[in-house]
Amino acid sequence: MAALRAFKSAESHGSEVPDIVCYEKQDDWGGQWNFTWRTGTDHYGEPVHSSMYRNLWSNGPKEALEFAEYTFDEHFGRPISSYPPREVLWDYIDGRASQSGVKDKVLFAHAVRWSEFDDETQKFTLTVDDLRHKKTLTEVFDEIIVSTGHFSFPNVPDFDDIETFPGEVIHAHEFRGAERFAGQRLLLIGGSYSAEDIGIQSHKMGARQVTMSYRSAPQGFAWPEGVDEVPQVSRFDGSVATFVDGTSREFDAVVLCTGYLHHYPFLPHDAQIDSPNNLYPTGLYRGVTWQANPRIHYLGAQDQWFTFNMFDAQAWFVRDLILGRIELPDAAARQAHIDAWLDAYSQVDDDPAAVRFQADYIRDLIDQTDYPMFDLDEVVDTFLAWKKDKKSNILTYRDQAYRSVMTGTMATVHHTAWLAELDDSRERYLSAQPTADEAQGAAEPA
Ligand SMILES: Cc1cc2nc3c(=O)[nH]c(=O)nc-3n(C[C@H](O)[C@H](O)[C@H](O)COP(=O)(O)OP(=O)(O)OC[C@H]3O[C@@H](n4cnc5c(N)ncnc54)[C@H](O)[C@@H]3O)c2cc1C
Numbered sequence: 001m002a003a004l005r006a007f008k009s010a011e012s013h014g015s016e017v018p019d020i021v022c023y024e025k026q027d028d029w030g031g032q033w034n035f036t037w038r039t040g041t042d043h044y045g046e047p048v049h050s051s052m053y054r055n056l057w058s059n060g061p062k063e064a065l066e067f068a069e070y071t072f073d074e075h076f077g078r079p080i081s082s083y084p085p086r087e088v089l090w091d092y093i094d095g096r097a098s099q100s101g102v103k104d105k106v107l108f109a110h111a112v113r114w115s116e117f118d119d120e121t122q123k124f125t126l127t128v129d130d131l132r133h134k135k136t137l138t139e140v141f142d143e144i145i146v147s148t149g150h151f152s153f154p155n156v157p158d159f160d161d162i163e164t165f166p167g168e169v170i171h172a173h174e175f176r177g178a179e180r181f182a183g184q185r186l187l188l189i190g191g192s193y194s195a196e197d198i199g200i201q202s203h204k205m206g207a208r209q210v211t212m213s214y215r216s217a218p219q220g221f222a223w224p225e226g227v228d229e230v231p232q233v234s235r236f237d238g239s240v241a242t243f244v245d246g247t248s249r250e251f252d253a254v255v256l257c258t259g260y261l262h263h264y265p266f267l268p269h270d271a272q273i274d275s276p277n278n279l280y281p282t283g284l285y286r287g288v289t290w291q292a293n294p295r296i297h298y299l300g301a302q303d304q305w306f307t308f309n310m311f312d313a314q315a316w317f318v319r320d321l322i323l324g325r326i327e328l329p330d331a332a333a334r335q336a337h338i339d340a341w342l343d344a345y346s347q348v349d350d351d352p353a354a355v356r357f358q359a360d361y362i363r364d365l366i367d368q369t370d371y372p373m374f375d376l377d378e379v380v381d382t383f384l385a386w387k388k389d390k391k392s393n394i395l396t397y398r399d400q401a402y403r404s405v406m407t408g409t410m411a412t413v414h415h416t417a418w419l420a421e422l423d424d425s426r427e428r429y430l431s432a433q434p435t436a437d438e439a440q441g442a443a444e445p446a
């Protein structure tokens, strides 16, 4: 969606742009934000893409992800709160892309199966399945932009004797809502955002006990009663999990919050990112262009502090490379650039340094394009304040409000606290102050 918007922006400023085709395997756009209740396979028999769950709200302030050239004010016409639920964020990204008039560039229900590069012609032949009409097509392209995300193929580690666990064992990718964990003792394996948020969602929905098991380091939040952290699981014995510190507990259900794999089955291996989820995956010039074949570009391949505005910065940069507005250096110069950034990344040793690293990365991209520069240092401050809010109270951080660096608008305080809100719909979110009855109905967390 960012790439389509970037080319449209160049076109509306008088540039000639190439023919563009966007293949999207789902029936609509929005990627992760295009929520589905399904797990496993979709109605075409394709692996379900989105890992989002029904009650997901933004886990960072919207002021940190806002597009620089399509603000929340422009979309909603009034200030809203800092942590919208997923339907509201989908509305925002859909609104911008729809306003760009680019939907006709997208072939929906088209799954890219394979891409073959011809060294002689320097062109790609893509094989694509039209899922609705059950037809296989081939098309030839000069450049490809891979925008398939990297939070869809679960990383599923094995644990000794986990097959003896009698309850359900799922990965966070299959988690759709925490209501079913009410009254249960839940084990979440992993120590990052999925464990944190599925943990507090489950607490909100009445789980009896939530245990999070970390491999490297505890998250260290001041967890509410009934939620805590333990080290790595060493083995299972039926419903009992034993941890590496020798303690053990009994559980009713397990959710593997163990992250995702970079996986691009439609590309040959020598064109695929092979990296853990980090801020500078190897093999990408300026974090986007495949070093071994610079006609392949990836958007959003990094781990993400910044999201939507970083994707824009990348899309504008890739667009300008493709339009010839930015010169592509030779392979040696590109490698030197990659090495310098990897070296800088190797010095990053804590979260503030990581946010600043990503801000510097975005600044470097925007500096070279006509994407509106925004105050990245202020966004870094917003991220640091967000981290502080989470430390002070993990259950109330989503009730805080931030100022937009794009418009100066102060966010509103949402009419209902996150912990008390049981209706995450866009309609409810945008409704004025709910009636006393509605508020009371919502204000009964488990
Ligand atoms: C559970 C979860 C919660 C998140 N919450 C937040 C949040 O609160 N705030 C935030 O800023 N970010 C959040 N993110 C980060 C999220 O990654 C980004 O916000 C964003 O959705 C990434 O966009 P993307 O376009 O790179 O990838 P995606 O959103 O994953 O979109 C990729 C698209 O590619 C399509 N596709 C894949 N393979 C093919 C193929 N072979 N052929 C055709 N089409 C294909 C998919 O159908 C999908 O539409 C969250 C991520 C996850 C997993």
Ligand SMILES: NC(=O)c1ccc[n+]([C@@H]2O[C@H](COP(=O)([O-])OP(=O)(O)OC[C@H]3O[C@@H](n4cnc5c(N)ncnc54)[C@H](OP(=O)(O)O)[C@@H]3O)[C@@H](O)[C@H]2O)c1
Residues within 6 Å of the ligand: 056, 057, 058, 059, 060, 151, 155, 157, 172, 189, 190, 191, 192, 193, 194, 195, 197, 198, 214, 215, 216, 217, 232, 257, 258, 259, 260, 277, 304
């Ligand atoms: N809006 C929201 O509320 C929300 C909710 C959920 C997720 N998200 C987004 O989803 C994305 C992915 O987050 P994520 O938490 O799923 O993935 P992640 O950030 O990549 O973290 C993966 C976690 O799994 C652990 N892990 C991996 N292999 C393991 C093993 N063998 N044993 C034990 N632990 C293991 C890792 O531990 P180590 O630290 O030891 O590597 C790490 O803690 C992020 O962008 C996040 O923001 C957002």
